[in-house]
Amino acid sequence: MAMTITQKILARAAGKEKVVPGELINAAIDVVMCHDVTTPPAISMLKAHGIDKVFDPEKIIVTPDHFQPAKDIKSAELHKRLDDWAKEKGIKYYYPVGRAGVCHALLPEQGHIRPGEVIVGGDSHTCTYGAFAAFSTGIGSTDLAAAIATGQLWFKVPASMKIVLKGSIPAGVYSKDVILAVIKETGVDGALYKAMEFVGPALKNMSAEARMTITNMAIEAGGKNGIIGFDKTTKKYLDEHLKGDAEYTVYESDADAEYESVVEIDCSRLEPIVALPHLPSNGKPISQCAGIKMEQAYIGSCTNGRIEDLRIAAGILKGRKVAIRTIVVPATPAIWKQAMDEGLFEIFYEAGCVISAPTCGACLGGFMGILAEGQKCVSTTNRNFVGRMGHPRSEVYLVSPATAAASAVEGKITDPRTYIV
Amino acid sequence: MAKAHVYKRDHINTDEIIPARYLNTDDVDELAKHCMEDLDAEFAGKCSHGDVIVAGDDFGCGSSREHAVWALQGAKVGAVIAQSFARIFYRNAINCGFYVIELEDAVNKIADGDEIEIDYAAGVIKNKTAGKDINFTPLPDFALEIIRDGGLLEHIKKNR
Numbered sequence: 001m002a003m004t005i006t007q008k009i010l011a012r013a014a015g016k017e018k019v020v021p022g023e024l025i026n027a028a029i030d031v032v033m034c035h036d037v038t039t040p041p042a043i044s045m046l047k048a049h050g051i052d053k054v055f056d057p058e059k060i061i062v063t064p065d066h067f068q069p070a071k072d073i074k075s076a077e078l079h080k081r082l083d084d085w086a087k088e089k090g091i092k093y094y095y096p097v098g099r100a101g102v103c104h105a106l107l108p109e110q111g112h113i114r115p116g117e118v119i120v121g122g123d124s125h126t127c128t129y130g131a132f133a134a135f136s137t138g139i140g141s142t143d144l145a146a147a148i149a150t151g152q153l154w155f156k157v158p159a160s161m162k163i164v165l166k167g168s169i170p171a172g173v174y175s176k177d178v179i180l181a182v183i184k185e186t187g188v189d190g191a192l193y194k195a196m197e198f199v200g201p202a203l204k205n206m207s208a209e210a211r212m213t214i215t216n217m218a219i220e221a222g223g224k225n226g227i228i229g230f231d232k233t234t235k236k237y238l239d240e241h242l243k244g245d246a247e248y249t250v251y252e253s254d255a256d257a258e259y260e261s262v263v264e265i266d267c268s269r270l271e272p273i274v275a276l277p278h279l280p281s282n283g284k285p286i287s288q289c290a291g292i293k294m295e296q297a298y299i300g301s302c303t304n305g306r307i308e309d310l311r312i313a314a315g316i317l318k319g320r321k322v323a324i325r326t327i328v329v330p331a332t333p334a335i336w337k338q339a340m341d342e343g344l345f346e347i348f349y350e351a352g353c354v355i356s357a358p359t360c361g362a363c364l365g366g367f368m369g370i371l372a373e374g375q376k377c378v379s380t381t382n383r384n385f386v387g388r389m390g391h392p393r394s395e396v397y398l399v400s401p402a403t404a405a406a407s408a409v410e411g412k413i414t415d416p417r418t419y420i421v
Numbered sequence: 422m423a424k425a426h427v428y429k430r431d432h433i434n435t436d437e438i439i440p441a442r443y444l445n446t447d448d449v450d451e452l453a454k455h456c457m458e459d460l461d462a463e464f465a466g467k468c469s470h471g472d473v474i475v476a477g478d479d480f481g482c483g484s485s486r487e488h489a490v491w492a493l494q495g496a497k498v499g500a501v502i503a504q505s506f507a508r509i510f511y512r513n514a515i516n517c518g519f520y521v522i523e524l525e526d527a528v529n530k531i532a533d534g535d536e537i538e539i540d541y542a543a544g545v546i547k548n549k550t551a552g553k554d555i556n557f558t559p560l561p562d563f564a565l566e567i568i569r570d571g572g573l574l575e576h577i578k579k580n581r
Contacts, residue, residue, distance in 0.1 A: 143512065
């Protein structure tokens with residue numbers, strides 16, 4: 001029977017020859033991602049139920065990221081619970097403050113994501129790891145507790161939606177614009193419960209980092225997972241990042257696999273997109289919304305806080321000054337160091353930006369760039385819901401790092417193509 | 422008797438149900454004070470024990486934070502009735518022993534302030550104010566059992 005890549009990975013994890021959409025399976029989990037907001041409650045649940053063991057201290061990856069370094073007493077308490085537990089359980093891959101980074105940038109970078117594996121995490125953007133031909137999905141704290149204790153979870157096998165990214169991406173347009181265009185097409189619940197499988201020629205020249213931006217936002221279309229097949233770009237990234245146990249199995253969709261629906265995007269015709277408040281699906285071509293005045297620009301997050309994103313922003317900010325407060329948040333310590341070594345910090349400093357430690361920070365209204373009433377922020381993050389980055393009457397405009405940088409220079413939504421020669 | 426609080430909105434998201442600025446705690450009473458705050462700042466004050474939220478499509482979209490369910494439970498919300506639910510929220514709700522009901526066109530079948538009574542196993546909402554019964558497809562038995570036991574972990578413990 002023909003299967004999609006998602007079905008094949010889930011079948012393997014369930015110890016079955018085949019699985020069909022809608023089937024309930026019990027799957028073995030390869031990696032469990034834990035951070036500072038959803039894991040401490042899971043730890044408390046396990047304690048309250050007298051469950052002492054973790055299924056495998058080498059397969060549970062732990063980092064504080066949302067409020068790291070601790071922003072207040074309450075978050076310090078969360079970090080303490082996470083830290084005490086990680087040490088008590090002998091978690092092998094624990095990244096405490098100093099090595100902590102935004103989880104979805106950190107795990108691939110540190111070599112914890114392998115093709116063909118099943119990864120769950122207590123965070124909705126866990127779908128990011130699908131960029132490496134893995135099945136990866138976000139869960140809540142109770143499921144997280146169950147996964148930590150047993151290394152297994154039940155799933156309903158999702159039907160797949162094929163997203164065909166046709167053509168090639170023009171200069172000044174990035175993978176963030178592509179995924180905003182996809183979500184504009186599907187709506188925020190168009191892929192509800194489904195696997196979003198991204199294929200097509202536009203992916204071919206896209207780096208692994210840029211692909212992560214695409215799968216990262218599958219949840220913003222309601223998707224259960226986002227997934228991109230294995231190719232030489234995937235292999236190159238893995239060769240550079242995987243540690244000792246570099247073995248993995250590559251699965252690919254059968255040519256005659258069934259898809260519930262197909263969405264086609266002609267990337268050649270795209271222009272930069274801005275998702276206006278208050279839904280990620282509210283995308284508008286920049287030609288229709290340039291000029292809206294901003295108070296802040298934010299460049300960072302699990303969507304666009306990787307080195308490539310910082311290079312794109314720096315390319316525009318070089319030799320220019322920002323007109324509004326601009327916050328740059330490298331997603332991991334390694335990205336932070338690389339940006340410094342490459343001279344990007346010099347560019348950001350001269351432009352008048354502030355550079356933060358790695359953190360989820362203001363993306364979710366935590367800290368490090370909260371908005372006051374009525375303020376508008378042009379942001380490379382993934383959500384622009386009411387109150388997302390601060391006051392309930394503040395606004396978030398989702399864009400690529402290039403659009404964020406160009407808008408920072410002019411203090412208003414600006415087409416980055418005028419800055420790219 | 423439960424009162425219905427109707428929000429004629431789709432995509433009521435986890436940032437509205439419990440804003441991330443309060444995620445520095447998992448204390449249920451603390452979360453409850455801010456339940457639905459960015460959608461309806463008055464909600465925590467006007468919700469009585471067992472009251473029900475009625476909404477449109479995709480309720481609970483966004484973050485995986487189970488804090489959204491805990492905030493609703495802490496605010497003594499009895500159930501959410503929506504045309505559809507976001508996937509992670511729906512699963513979290515059952516895992517926490519919280520009732521979720523999918524009902525086509527819910528916001529037009531129940532009016533704000535209606536007094537209702539729900540038979541979860543039979544799949545019937547008795548709208549006392551309108552004087553009519555509304556049928557819905559009940560949750561499957563295994564999900565109802567998890568909810569009755571008070572959540573997934575309690576359910577596992579009980580059946581171990």
